[in-house]
Amino acid sequence: MKVTLKNIKAVYKSFFLFFFINISFSQTLINYKLESRIKNLTNAKNFKGVISLENVLKISNEFGLDNDQIMELFRPYSKMYSKAPISNYNVGAICKGSTGNLYFGSNIEILNESLSFTLHAEQAAIINAWNNGETEIKHINVGGSPCGHCLQFLNELNNADSLVIVNPKGKNFRIRDLLTLAFGPKNLGVKTGLLAIQKNDLELENESQDKLTKRALLAAKNSYAPYSKSYSGIALITKESRVFYGSYAENAAFNPSVSPVESVLSSLNLSKVPFDQIVRAVLVEIKSSKVSQKSTFQSILKRVAPNAKLEIVYCINKK
Ligand code: THU
Ligand code: ZN
Numbered sequence: 001m002k003v004t005l006k007n008i009k010a011v012y013k014s015f016f017l018f019f020f021i022n023i024s025f026s027q028t029l030i031n032y033k034l035e036s037r038i039k040n041l042t043n044a045k046n047f048k049g050v051i052s053l054e055n056v057l058k059i060s061n062e063f064g065l066d067n068d069q070i071m072e073l074f075r076p077y078s079k080m081y082s083k084a085p086i087s088n089y090n091v092g093a094i095c096k097g098s099t100g101n102l103y104f105g106s107n108i109e110i111l112n113e114s115l116s117f118t119l120h121a122e123q124a125a126i127i128n129a130w131n132n133g134e135t136e137i138k139h140i141n142v143g144g145s146p147c148g149h150c151l152q153f154l155n156e157l158n159n160a161d162s163l164v165i166v167n168p169k170g171k172n173f174r175i176r177d178l179l180t181l182a183f184g185p186k187n188l189g190v191k192t193g194l195l196a197i198q199k200n201d202l203e204l205e206n207e208s209q210d211k212l213t214k215r216a217l218l219a220a221k222n223s224y225a226p227y228s229k230s231y232s233g234i235a236l237i238t239k240e241s242r243v244f245y246g247s248y249a250e251n252a253a254f255n256p257s258v259s260p261v262e263s264v265l266s267s268l269n270l271s272k273v274p275f276d277q278i279v280r281a282v283l284v285e286i287k288s289s290k291v292s293q294k295s296t297f298q299s300i301l302k303r304v305a306p307n308a309k310l311e312i313v314y315c316i317n318k319k
Pocket of ligand 2: 120121122146147148149150151
C-alpha cells in the first residue's frame, strides 16, 4: 500500500474509532456491572432502603468511586420509591449516617388528603436513618439544594452545623450557605437536636403484654418532641406479619415536623410493602398532651388501609 496522506488519515481514523469504541464498550460494561450490583442489593427480599457500609465500600473500591459519587449513584434508585399522585414530581434523596450506611428516602403524597400531609424525600431519608439507629447524619444528597421546608427540617439535626449537602452540580453546601439567619432549636431554648438519643420516661396507663403496643410505646419513648412534650409512636403489623414502627419528630418551626404516621408509612414504603397490607396499627400517645396524633392516625390509615384495625393506647410521662 502506497503511503499517501489519504491512507495515513484512514489509518488514524480507524485507530481512533477502534480506541473510542473500546472505551465506550468497556464503559457500558462497567455501567452494566454497576447496575446489576445495585439491583441485586435493592431487589433483595428484605431490602428496606438501607445500603450497609460494607456494600458501600465494596462498590466504591471496585469501581473507584468517592463518597459524593456513591451518593449520587444511588439517588435514582431512591427516587423509584416516590409516591407523588398529586404533583407527579418524584424526588429521591440519599443520606449517610455516622456508621457509614446509606439511607434512601423519597417523597410521599396521599391522594385526597391535605397537602400538609406531604413527606419530602430528605425528611424520609433522615427518618429512615433515625429508625435504623443512626444518631448523626454526615451527608445528604437530593441532587442540589433541598427546598426551604427541608432546610428548616435539616436545621433541627443535632449536628446541623457539620452536615454536608452534596451538590452533584457543583460545590457542596452547608445548611448555613442556603438558610442564612436561620431559626432553630436554640431560638426556643432547646439544646438537643433531632437524632440525639431520646429516652422519654413513659409508661402505659394500663399495663399491656401486647407486642405491638409495647413496640409503639418504645417508638414513643424514642420520639423527639422537645417543644410540645407530646411524645408519640406507632407500631403496625402487615398481612405477612411484618412489624413496622415510627416515632414523632418535631421541628422548631412546627410545620416541618414529621408525624408518627408519616414516619411509619415511609418505612413501609421503603420496604416495598403496599399500605393496604396493614392489618393492625397501634398509636401510643399521652392523653392530655397539647398535640395529638389521633385524628391524623385515624384519617390517613383509614384512607390507605381501610380494613386495618386501629387502636389508640394512652401513656403517661413519669417525669
Ligand atoms: N419535594 C421533596 O421531596 N423535596 C424537595 O426538596 C422539593 C419538594 C417534594 C414534595 C412534594 O411531594 C413534591 O416534591 C412537590 O413539591
Ligand atoms: Zn423539601
